[in-house]
Amino acid sequence: MSKTTSLHAALDFSLDALFEWVRQTRQVDLCSYDSDFALRQICQRLEELSLGALSDYLSFLKNDPNEVERLITRMGVGYTRFFRNALVFETLRCRILPSLLQERPLLKRDGLRLWSAGCATGEEPYSLAILILELMRCDPSLSPARIFATDIDETMLEHARRGVYSPSRLASTHLAWVERYFLAEEREFRVREEVKSLVDFSSEDLARKSTLAPAASIFGEFELILCRNILIYLKPAQQTKIIQKLSRALAPGGYLVLGRTEEIPEPVLPLLHVISPDLRIYRRT
Numbered sequence: 671m672s673k674t675t676s677l678h679a680a681l682d683f684s685l686d687a688l689f690e691w692v693r694q695t696r697q698v699d700l701c702s703y704d705s706d707f708a709l710r711q712i713c714q715r716l717e718e719l720s721l722g723a724l725s726d727y728l729s730f731l732k733n734d735p736n737e738v739e740r741l742i743t744r745m746g747v748g749y750t751r752f753f754r755n756a757l758v759f760e761t762l763r764c765r766i767l768p769s770l771l772q773e774r775p776l777l778k779r780d781g782l783r784l785w786s787a788g789c790a791t792g793e794e795p796y797s798l799a800i801l802i803l804e805l806m807r808c809d810p811s812l813s814p815a816r817i818f819a820t821d822i823d824e825t826m827l828e829h830a831r832r833g834v835y836s837p838s839r840l841a842s843t844h845l846a847w848v849e850r851y852f853l854a855e856e857r858e859f860r861v862r863e864e865v866k867s868l869v870d871f872s873s874e875d876l877a878r879k880s881t882l883a884p885a886a887s888i889f890g891e892f893e894l895i896l897c898r899n900i901l902i903y904l905k906p907a908q909q910t911k912i913i914q915k916l917s918r919a920l921a922p923g924g925y926l927v928l929g930r931t932e933e934i935p936e937p938v939l940p941l942l943h944v945i946s947p948d949l950r951i952y953r954r955t
């Protein structure tokens with residue numbers, strides 16, 4: 671039995687109590703995370719706080735409201751960067767977005783609707799916004815798009831709304847785009863208002879059953895949804911529920927993009943056809 675597994679078996683009850691506390695205080699259900707992964711994150715937190723047992727951590731959590739937020743951040747593993755997986759963004763820029771921008775708004779009055787689900791600190795939706803602005807520079811007649819960007823973690827969303835990043839987050843961004851779409855500050859880069867104005871950030875737990883799409887988007891019907899590098903941390907049953915929900919939120923013919931190592935769960939396969947197996951790009955049937 672591995673160290674984590676034996677620990678897990680011994681501490682299962684406390685984990686439940688801990689998850690219940692988080693659910694009651696923040697309406698976030700950590701039960702959907704893969705349990706070994708969840709336990710590893712919590713044990714690291716115990717070490718950092720020099721606490722010996724999960725019950726001590728539960729007391730700590732109850733006495734310090736900020737710790738719930740810290741735990742959610744830890745479980746979310748919020749690493750991201752601009753244009754993460756460059757080939758996916760090149761495919762969006764050269765193939766998918768141009769045809770969506772030209773064709774889709776003809777069918778609808780309110781322009782293209784995109785969703786970055788699990789956007790962390792905002793680099794993914796801002797990357798999409800930059801691609802759209804670049805395409806509109808080449809063809810000003812294109813209709814604008816609205817990008818809905820959601821995450822479970824309020825702290826990350828605050829960072830996203832501020833839109834200020836260290837240079838390392840921009841390492842995969844073309845220099846011309848850095849110059850065009852960011853303001854260089856002392857040691858950081860601030861996203862320009864033109865980019866920010868296309869993105870609407872809000873809090874959303876993808877695992878919550880009662881919602882289909884971000885409230886601000888009203889009814890969903892997205893032409894493109896990015897949900898990358900989130901499913902890998904979740905239990906298979908939860909992955910299936912989330913992909914089912916996202917597939918229902920897509921407009922007919924809309925695209926879904928997953929992270930590099932993520933898969934469409936078997937029960938959802940009939941709803942989507944594969945556009946690129948390597949880049950994890952799918953299209954609603």
Ligand SMILES: C[S@@+](CC[C@H](N)C(=O)[O-])C[C@H]1O[C@@H](n2cnc3c(N)ncnc32)[C@H](O)[C@@H]1O
Binds near residue numbers: 749789874875900
């Ligand atoms: C690794 S980041 C991915 C960021 C971006 N999509 C990317 O690929 O670069 C994972 C994000 O998913 C968010 N997340 C995890 N579980 C979530 C849930 N149930 N609902 C919404 N967001 C969630 C985390 O807070 C975190 O910001």
